[in-house]
Amino acid sequence: MTRREPQRPGWLVPTPGEIRAVRFPLALQGYDPDHVDVTFSALADAYEELYVAAGPAAIARAQERLEQRRLEVTEPPATVRSTSAGDGASTAEIS
Numbered sequence: 680m681t682r683r684e685p686q687r688p689g690w691l692v693p694t695p696g697e698i699r700a701v702r703f704p705l706a707l708q709g710y711d712p713d714h715v716d717v718t719f720s721a722l723a724d725a726y727e728e729l730y731v732a733a734g735p736a737a738i739a740r741a742q743e744r745l746e747q748r749r750l751e752v753t754e755p756p757a758t759v760r761s762t763s764a765g766d767g768a769s770t771a772e773i774s
Contacts, residue, residue, distance in 0.1 A: 692742045695727035 683704050690697055701719055703712070730738065 692738055692745060693726075695723045695730060698723040698726060 688697070688701070698719060703710075703715060705712075733741075
């Protein structure tokens with residue numbers, strides 16, 4: 680059995696239905712699928728209550744914040760360059 684590398688889901692703020700639809704690949708050793716299903720079902724039920732209570736505007740704001748965090752994590756780090764002045768002093772530039 681070939682192991683598939685795990686990947687983050689494509690959603691930022693999942694709907695309860697997306698949580699319920701999560702499936703894991705089978706493995707020779709691992710968690711009991713029934714236990715995983717029961718746990719995700721309970722999580723989706725609790726999340727659905729919060730999702731409905733928050734309303735569309737709060738969900739949109741959460742998606743924006745999460746997208747910003749995702750961009751901050753995936754953007755390449757700034758490049759630091761050391762430069763020497765004619766007087767022997769050196770400075771660092773961030774670009």
